[in-house]
Amino acid sequence: MTKDQKPLDPALIDAINGPKDVAKTGKRCLMNRRQFLLTSGITTFTVMVALKAGPSAAKVPAVVSTYERKFIGKLSELKEDEPLDFTYPDEGAYAESMLVKLGREAGGGIGPDKDVVAFNYTCTHQGGPLQGTYKSEDKVLGPCPLHLTTFDLTRHGIFISGQAYQSLPQVLLEVDGDDIYAVGMFGLIYGRYDNLKG
């Protein structure tokens, strides 16, 4: 898949592949992910984006690429603290993401309680897998099995403790009736040089 990268320690590959129950679901292991989504004509421009919900929400300029609007699930079917896995913005490497109803208002949260958020699953430090690490009591993803970073899902995926080079990329959501759509991302997905070049 890549050239001239050192072969990884098998124990490390196990760690990267994440908990066994994730593997059992038939999801692709990170090490095997390599599906290029051929994209063309992607442009990047600046738009005004609300950084938090509510009437006081200030609009600030953000660099947002043009993303697919993708149906993720239904609000009525979400159960508190039970993550729903999906891929975004494409089917390529590191696209695995999670949607969760936190039961607590969160930055960027949607739904009547503003508590539904979505994040990419790959640690923005060295690419460790965060699948299966959701901690409901603290509303946290992590610690990453590689170097123990934890992320606060109530605060735009900011790291709590650890080494991540940026916040966990947050998937921007929209609600249309009961339907939840992914419409964009904040932050660069691990492994990529452009979110839309997976």
Add this chain to the structure above:
Amino acid sequence: MSTPYYIPETNIPLPPVDADVISTACDYCIVACGYKIYRWPVKGGKVGGEKAEENAFDVDFPVDPLGPWVAPNQYNVVLHEGEPHHVIIIPDKDAEHVNPSGNSSIRGGAIAQKVYNPQTPTRDRLKSPMIRMFGVLMPVTWDFAMEIAAEVGKYVIKQHGENAYCVKTFSYGYMENTYAITKYALNSVNTANFTFHDTPSDVSSTPGFRDAGFDNFGPAYEDWRDAETLLVCGTDPYETKTILFTDWMMPGIQNGQKTIFMVPRKTGGIAYAEKNGGMWLDIQPGTDLLVVNAIARVIVENGWEDSDWIQKWVNNKWESSSGFGQGTRNTPWQWRTTWGKFQTAGFEDWKEWLLSQDEFAPEKAAEIAQVDVEKIYTAAEWMAKPKEDGSRPKTSVMIEKGFYWSNNTGNTQAISALGIIVGAGGRPGQVIGRAGGHQRGGLRGGKYPRNKSPEKLPGRRRRAMDTDRYLMSGHTRFAHVIGNTWIQSMCGTQSLAAKFNELTVENPHQIRSFDKQEIIDSLKRRVDSGGMVVVNQDIYLVDPIGARYADIVFPAAGWGEDTFTRANGERRVRLYPKFYDAPGEAKPDWWIIARLAREMGYSGFDWKNSNEVLEEGSRFSRGSRKDFHMVKVVAQREGKTLHDKLAEFGTNGIQGPVLLQDDGTLVGTKRLHDTERKLPVDGPSGSNRLGKKLTHFNSQTGKCNIQKSPWSLFSDYWAWLKPKDDELWVTSGRINERWQSGYDDRRRPYIVQRWPENWVEIHPDDAEARGIENGDYVLMYSDRIPVQKDTIIGVEGDDFQFTKLMEHGHIELTQGAITAVAIVTPAVKKGLLYMDFLHTAQPANALSGRVVDWISGNYNYKMGVGRIRKIGTSPYKTSYRSMSFARRDIA
């Protein structure tokens, strides 16, 4: 300064195949991971592609886990030889040592954000020399600023003596700079009014190690991995020197290492160790000595000590008293032990003393330290109980500031003895040392003139001057401050600041002229009237030392802006090359010092570049732990510069002391005190120096001194300080995401989003009792911050004991207060507040007593006490853009 409004990028340019690749090391913590800089011109619009053959990493994108991914925080634009260049700075994926998987912390990981770029919050870098005229710092030329500084400096020395000229400097800002600075201060000016950034006096940070014969940085990183039991005192390396934990200790823990952390606060690394069979020994501040000695007591009562090791490597009575002239009689070890408080006649004598101290009974120690006594027994078992097959566990001991800045002399004496009896110190996986804070960039260009110091303890010798107390007494007339905050990093911060204010701003003699001579004359009148002139040399304008008190500011160049050399926590010496242009007129510190020294009339400061400084200084490294002199010898043989030769070692560097072998090759030193190392049988050849520390310990005989560590030398201060009524301990330390004063991190939107201002952790029980919630603004305050005043001559043995200082009126009680945002978490021990150690606006040290450890002269920074109350609600309580109140100890 940066605001918390961090908006992450979603793409970065990749380096093209022909980008320049420069090896360097991180500027921050002791670990000093290897890095690579990819640099290519903006001109031409060239960027690399996603295919391996299209980019400088030679890998396809998206990359593997642990691959050369570039986060947006790792990209920047700089000027290189006057032309804009892209730079990408990522950990070296080809590194063989230090960070062998190409890993990095969040600090170094974002080091690309450090470099000057006027489009980022680094835009306020100091770019020209400045003189405060009419109350405002105005840009001037180097000639103008230097002539004024030198005229006033010369005048101060002539009129008020060398000791009136103070130099307060970083100790680690690269060997080229520290060599020039110490040559100037200690050799040329020859002042005793000299110290480093983290101590009021130029004294040993770990007196117990020094007395026992342990080097602070003897171990190799791999020893921390290979220990079967590791006692870590006063730090969680995950939080402060990340890669030491993730790449060395974590594999050890995964391999079954029993890791014990003795600290009052639990963080990520401790939580991980606990989950994997380790232990959190959650003592209350200042009680380390009791717990360490209680562990030692359990060991000797069970006969678990390493008798063979003790027999071979511990001095007996005759051996510990041996040596004349430059032997042990002329070391701090001797003059401190004149009173018989520490010295023993060997192991049996020490054991007898240990067993006779009531407070070292495990139950008693546990009660005072507020820990479960079973933990003391367990620690003793893990550290020393022989296994079923009779073999001993390989045990190592790591200490850091939470430990040695709580009861400086006592703690370091106690831990040295414990280390000795478990056989730690001189074998693979069986070591004792510091984890380290900053990197090791000191190179002495002069000898400290101790005989000029007014500090005189009872006993035989003088101790280095306490520069804070000297300044408070009004003796310092010229303060030359280089690359440190001084005020906030010292204890009793706020009363120290008040004195600075009085001596500078409040002095009637201020510069009210543009005329050079008139400026010089008014500053001369200032110093003659008892005031003080401040010269500040730094990369940013530091508040208040530069922003409010400095009369003259020199803009310094730093990491990547000149070629420098430094060693890390395993003595690995590496080159940090220049890769971009310093902003404006900023110059490296060696250049500034050389320019000033010439203006002052001193000779020996004619270097043309940083390599010349290091080539001159290399011989002064001989015999030191980072002795690299033989690298210069080889460089000269090969017709290269020393810097060029060091560059050949890349990010791997070479571990000091470096020896030249008979075949002309260089060999480094994996660990000091390596009792299993075989040196050449026929001794050193050429200018090699085979010091005792290579294979033995740092004492006259090469064996360890096992010493007593009486609680009574400290217990009166501890008992007086201990929280009363609704007071709590106030202690502080590093937080992973901020380096030192946060001078870079405050300019990183990503980090500012996480830590927009000072914070304090409080236990839920303490918070509830005071009505404090997550996100509340709180005030911490005290009206009994002890401040030691007066420089006195010690006559009686206990003149410097806290009780006596109080009795004789040498302690003044002062007030102080700081604000913070509260974080309520069970990760801190009940009864204790914990915060970042150096927020310049809200400094934790304001509540720490300015009373030095009376044996060593160091501050016990971690010992503060105060009250806390809610003053309001911070914006972080109800918004989601910034801070997090989630606990940091999730495993």
